[in-house]
Amino acid sequence: MIAAPIATSDKCHRCGSKLAYEGRPCHLCLSPAGFELSDGRVEKVEGVERASTVRLPKFAQPKLIRGKNIRKPRGQRAIEVAKTIGRWTWNSIGIAVVVHALALVIALFFGEHVRDVVDYVQRVDVREEIAAAPVAAAQPDEIEVPDFEPLDDEMIMPDQVIEDPDILAGDPEYEAPPEHDVYAPLPQVAPPNPAPPSHNPFRRPDAGKGLGGGQPSSTTNPPAGSGLFRNRNGESKAAAIQSHGGGSDTENAVNLGLAYLARTQDHNGSWDPNDGYRGRRPNWATSDNGYRGALTALCTLPFLAAGNSPDSGPYKKNVERAINWLMSQQTSDGCVAYKNATQMYTHTVATLALCEAYGMSGDEEIGNSAERAVRFLERTQGNGGGWDYNGYITGTGSGIERNDLSISGWGALAFKSAKAVGIKVNEKNWKSLSDLYDRHSLTNGETYYADRATGSISGTRKGIGMVGVGLTSRTVLDSERFEKRNYAAERLLLKKLPSWKDLKEPNESSENPNFNSFYGWYYGTLGVFLLNEGRGPAWEQWNDAIKKELLANQDLKGSRKGAWEAVDTWIGPLMGDFYSTALSVLCLEVYYRYNTVHRPDSETRPVTERRARPQPRNLPEVERDEPEHPVNGVVIDGVELDLDKAGHRSKYLRLLSRRDGLNSLPTLIKHLSDESTSVRSTALMEIGKLKATDAVSKVKAMLDDPDDQAIKLTVIDTLGTIGERSVYPSLVRLLSDPENSVQVAAQSALRKLANGKDFGINKRAWEDWFSRNP
Structure with a gap:
C-alpha cells in the first residue's frame, strides 16, 4: 500500500475553497488531501487537519469567518476538559492502577510516623492548658461598652447586614437560596395524559384549562403598539x-x-x-x-x-x-x-x-x-x-x-x-x-x-x-x-x-x-x-x-x-x-x-409616541383645518365610515347587522349585488348568521351567477347556515362538482341542514334522508 496525495474534487473538503494544485494541501486552511492506493484503486483516508478550535492566520482563514473569533466560550471549553479527564480516569484501567499504587506508596511512607505526630500534638496541648493560670471573669458592671455609633457617611443600612445562617450547606435541612436564571423559563406545559402505546405512543402535553393555558400569560394588559x-x-x-x-x-x-x-x-x-x-x-x-x-x-x-x-x-x-x-x-x-x-x-x-x-x-x-x-x-x-x-x-x-x-x-x-x-x-x-x-x-x-x-x-x-x-x-x-x-x-x-x-x-x-x-x-x-x-x-x-x-x-x-x-x-x-x-x-x-x-378601517396609531424635536417657546397658534368628512359618509356606533370604500362598506354591514338584526336584511340583500366581491361575501356571512330564510332565493341564485364564482364556497356555506332544507337538491348536485373544494363545502352545508348527519358524497343517501325529513 502506497500513500499518495491525490485530488478528487476541485474544492477543499474543509473550507470549500478551490484547490490551486492537485494533490497539494489547501492554500487557505492548509488541510491535506491524503489518499491511499490499494489494489490499483484510490481510497480516501482522513487527513490530519487542524482542529476546528485552532485559530488560523488571518490570510489562511475562510472568507466567511475571517477575522472572527471561532473559539468556543470558556465555560464550554472547561466542560470539555473535565469530560476528557473524566474519560481518561474512568475508562483507563492503567491510569487507575497507577493512581492507586501511588496512594499506597504515600501511605506506607508516612504510616510509621503518624502515631508520633499525633502524640506530640496532644502533649503540647496538655502542657499549654496546665501552664495557663485561671483568670476571674469580669462582672457585668465592670464591662466598658465602647461607643460603636458609626459616622453618618459610614452608616450601614439594614439591607447590607448579612446574618450567619443557622444551617450550613451540607446539612440535610439546608435549602439553597434561589438563583437568578439568565435564560427565559420554559413554558409550564402540563404533563401528557397516558394513552395506549399502540394508538398514540407520543402525545403533546395538555394545555390545561382554557385556550393557551399551556404557556403562562405574559401580561394581563394588551401589548404596547398598535x-x-x-x-x-x-x-x-x-x-x-x-x-x-x-x-x-x-x-x-x-x-x-x-x-x-x-x-x-x-x-x-x-x-x-x-x-x-x-x-x-x-x-x-x-x-x-x-x-x-x-x-x-x-x-x-x-x-x-x-x-x-x-x-x-x-x-x-x-x-x-x-x-x-x-x-x-x-x-x-x-x-x-x-x-x-x-x-x-x-x-x-x-x-x-x-x-x-x-x-x-x-x-x-x-x-x-x-x-x-x-x-x-x-x-x-x-x-x-x-x-x-x-x-x-x-x-x-x-x-x-x-x-x-x-x-x-x-x-x-x-x-x-x-x-x-x-x-x-x-x-x-x-x-x-x-x-x-x-x-x-x-x-x-x-x-x-x-x-x-x-x-x-x-x-x-x-x-x-x-x-x-x-x-x-x-x-x-x-x-x-x-x-x-x-x-x-x-x-x-x-x-x-x-x-x-x-x-x-x-x-x-x-x-x-x-x-x-x-x-x-x-x-x-x-x-x-x-x-x-x-x-x-x-x-x-x-x-x-x-x-x-x-x-x-x-x-x-x-x-x-x-x-x-x-x-x-x-x-x-x-x-x-x-x-x-x-x-x-x-x-x-x-x-x-x-x-x-x-x-383600510384597521389603520391605527401606535401607543408609544415618537420623540419630537424641541420647539421654541411662544410660537403663534396655528389654526388647524377641521378634518374633511367623506361625501358618502355614514356614522354608525360612533364610527364614521366612507361607503365609497369597499372595506368600509363591509364594516358597515357587520355593524348594522349586529345593531339591527333582521331589520338590516333589506340592506344586506341589496349588497349581494355590490361591485366588490369582498362586500358580497360579507353580506352573505351576515345573512347566514341571522338565518334569514327570506333571502334564500336570492342566495341560491348566486350559485350559477358567473360573477359570484369567486365566492361560490361562501354561497354554499350560507345556504347551509340559514337552515332552509328546501335547497338540498342544489347542494346534492354540487357533490359531483369537478373541484374538490366545492364538494367539501357542499358536504359541510348538507351536514348543517341534516343536523349532523353525514353520508359523504352518496347522493341517493342524502336524497332519501331529506325526502323522509322535509
Whole structure:
C-alpha cells in the first residue's frame, strides 16, 4: 500500500475553497488531501487537519469567518476538559492502577510516623492548658461598652447586614437560596395524559384549562403598539383562537416549538444554521454559511407573535438577546445584514422583526433602529418596485436591475408593520411595490418569481409557493385593487392543500423545483387568513389541512422535541430545522398574530409616541383645518365610515347587522349585488348568521351567477347556515362538482341542514334522508 496525495474534487473538503494544485494541501486552511492506493484503486483516508478550535492566520482563514473569533466560550471549553479527564480516569484501567499504587506508596511512607505526630500534638496541648493560670471573669458592671455609633457617611443600612445562617450547606435541612436564571423559563406545559402505546405512543402535553393555558400569560394588559398586535395577549388572544379555528392542540404545539427554539439559541442571541441540520452537515456549510442573519430574524418572529417582547413575556430574555444581536449587525446606512448573497432577504425579515418588537415594547432604541432599517428599504427599492438579493446603493448589486417578488413579499410585510407602529413609509415606495405585483400577477391567481432571470432560473418561473406570496402581498398592499386575482389565488391554493407527502417530492430541476415547502405553507396560511379575515368555508378548509399536517408531524421526543424536520426538498436542505420550525409555529399562531391588517378601517396609531424635536417657546397658534368628512359618509356606533370604500362598506354591514338584526336584511340583500366581491361575501356571512330564510332565493341564485364564482364556497356555506332544507337538491348536485373544494363545502352545508348527519358524497343517501325529513 502506497500513500499518495491525490485530488478528487476541485474544492477543499474543509473550507470549500478551490484547490490551486492537485494533490497539494489547501492554500487557505492548509488541510491535506491524503489518499491511499490499494489494489490499483484510490481510497480516501482522513487527513490530519487542524482542529476546528485552532485559530488560523488571518490570510489562511475562510472568507466567511475571517477575522472572527471561532473559539468556543470558556465555560464550554472547561466542560470539555473535565469530560476528557473524566474519560481518561474512568475508562483507563492503567491510569487507575497507577493512581492507586501511588496512594499506597504515600501511605506506607508516612504510616510509621503518624502515631508520633499525633502524640506530640496532644502533649503540647496538655502542657499549654496546665501552664495557663485561671483568670476571674469580669462582672457585668465592670464591662466598658465602647461607643460603636458609626459616622453618618459610614452608616450601614439594614439591607447590607448579612446574618450567619443557622444551617450550613451540607446539612440535610439546608435549602439553597434561589438563583437568578439568565435564560427565559420554559413554558409550564402540563404533563401528557397516558394513552395506549399502540394508538398514540407520543402525545403533546395538555394545555390545561382554557385556550393557551399551556404557556403562562405574559401580561394581563394588551401589548404596547398598535391594534395590529392587540390579539397577541390576554382575553383577546383566547377569543381569537376560538373564533378563527385554533384550539388547545395548536397552542400546545406552539409552546413546544417555542421551547425548542429557545433551547437552541446561541448565547449571543442568534441562531446558527448549522445547528439545525440532522446528522452530517452539508459539504458547503462552513461557519454560519451566510444565513445566520436571516434565520435569526425568522426565529424571532414566532416569539413576538406569541406575545413576548424584550421586556415582557416568558421568553423576554430570548427576544431581548435576538433583537440586540440584530441591532448589533446594523451598519451606519441602516442595513441589518451580512454583505453576502442573502443581504436583502436578511434585511427585509430583520426589518419586520424590529418593527414588531418596537410595536410590542415601545422601546425608543428599537424604534430608532427599525426606522433606519425602513429608510434603507426605501433607498434600495428598485425602479421596478422590488428588491433583489443585494441592495443597489451598497455597490454590491448587479448592473442590471432585478425585482424578486419573493424577497419583496417580506418587504411588503415590513412596510405594513412599520406603518402600523407609527414609522412613516413613503407613499411612492408603497405604490411602486403595489405596481410590481400588479404587473407580475396573473388573472388565474399565479405570481411570477421575478421580472428577470438569474443564472439558469427563469424570471417567469411560477409555482404554488409563489401563489401564497402573491396573495399575502396583494392583500396587504391593496386588497380592493387585487380582489379578483386574490380570490383566484385562493382557488389555486384550495386545489393544492398542504400535504406532508408532497413536501418530500424530489426536485426535477432548478427551473422546476418542488414548490411544496414550509415557505409556501406559511404564505398560503397567512394569505388565506387575511383574505377571509379568519372565517368562511375557504379558510376552514385550508386551516383544517394545515393543522392536520403540522400536528401529526411535530417531533415529540428526543433532543429535537418540539421541532419540525425540514423535509421539503427545495429550501429545507439549505436552512435546516430552525427554518421549518419557525414557519410551522407561525402557521399555528396565525389566529392571533395580526388583526385584519389589510382593511383600510384597521389603520391605527401606535401607543408609544415618537420623540419630537424641541420647539421654541411662544410660537403663534396655528389654526388647524377641521378634518374633511367623506361625501358618502355614514356614522354608525360612533364610527364614521366612507361607503365609497369597499372595506368600509363591509364594516358597515357587520355593524348594522349586529345593531339591527333582521331589520338590516333589506340592506344586506341589496349588497349581494355590490361591485366588490369582498362586500358580497360579507353580506352573505351576515345573512347566514341571522338565518334569514327570506333571502334564500336570492342566495341560491348566486350559485350559477358567473360573477359570484369567486365566492361560490361562501354561497354554499350560507345556504347551509340559514337552515332552509328546501335547497338540498342544489347542494346534492354540487357533490359531483369537478373541484374538490366545492364538494367539501357542499358536504359541510348538507351536514348543517341534516343536523349532523353525514353520508359523504352518496347522493341517493342524502336524497332519501331529506325526502323522509322535509
